Amino acid sequence: MKETLGREAAGYVKDGMTIGVGTGSTAFWFIAALGDLVKSGLACRAVPTSLETDRLLRQLKVPVISLADTDEIDLTIDGADEVDHQMQLIKGGGGALLREKMVAFSSRKMIIIADETKLVKKLGAYPLPVEVIPYGYRQVSLHIKSEFGIDPTLRIKDGNPLLTDNGHYIIDCPFGEINDAAALHIMLNNTPGVVDNGLFLNLADNALIGYNDGTVKLI
Numbered sequence: 001m002k003e004t005l006g007r008e009a010a011g012y013v014k015d016g017m018t019i020g021v022g023t024g025s026t027a028f029w030f031i032a033a034l035g036d037l038v039k040s041g042l043a044c045r046a047v048p049t050s051l052e053t054d055r056l057l058r059q060l061k062v063p064v065i066s067l068a069d070t071d072e073i074d075l076t077i078d079g080a081d082e083v084d085h086q087m088q089l090i091k092g093g094g095g096a097l098l099r100e101k102m103v104a105f106s107s108r109k110m111i112i113i114a115d116e117t118k119l120v121k122k123l124g125a126y127p128l129p130v131e132v133i134p135y136g137y138r139q140v141s142l143h144i145k146s147e148f149g150i151d152p153t154l155r156i157k158d159g160n161p162l163l164t165d166n167g168h169y170i171i172d173c174p175f176g177e178i179n180d181a182a183a184l185h186i187m188l189n190n191t192p193g194v195v196d197n198g199l200f201l202n203l204a205d206n207a208l209i210g211y212n213d214g215t216v217k218l219i
């Protein structure tokens with residue numbers, strides 16, 4: 001399914017485009033498809049959203065530029081942890097939310113690739129990743145806990161706090177159903193020490209949703 005989604009998304013890439021390239025296991029298959037297109041002669045420039053995506057793109061000889069090297073991105077293809085029918089998202093399960101959001105914000109169009117399990121009526125069942133400055137991360141966590149009555153978890157990898165590509169920590173916040181995503185976004189990002197959170201509001205245009213029976217629908 002992820003491979004089908006990656007290949008389907010590659011159909012939206014046109015010659016000469018600057019492409020934002022997402023992170024994660026679904027985006028992996030888009031990268032593979034983009035590599036094939038470049039091999040067969042497509043000209044494009046790719047803006048990676050993580051060091052891992054950067055590495056994969058270079059491995060496949062896809063020309064890579066950094067976000068600072070372009071004024072605008074024509075199209076971004078990325079995965080998501082949740083997408084609702086209004087194209088609002090939760091992202092950051094792979095820890096790349098900050099660069100992903102910066103790339104999405106600079107893109108004229110963003111298409112999400114996700115399987116049907118990620119298409120939800122309301123965001124929030126997936127714990128919302130919040131990227132924080134390591135200094136004082138505990139205070140941020142305590143603040144979120146007392147403000148919202150939830151139990152945030154510091155993301156751990158190999159026994160240590162996971163460090164993002166930007167040298168930050170991630171706190172995963174199990175909000176449950178989010179009723180006012182815009183207000184939550186502001187409240188979180190107004191907390192000193194919070195760099196950004198995984199709510200992607202009004203950034204995605206469409207989603208390619210992959211269904212169990214092998215079909216893909218553009219919504």
Ligand SMILES: O=C(CO)[C@H](O)[C@H](O)COP(=O)(O)O
Nearest residue numbers: 024025026079092093094096
């Ligand atoms: O936001 C992300 C990384 O920060 C990913 O797009 C999201 O976690 C989905 O990943 P996958 O396709 O592996 O399920």
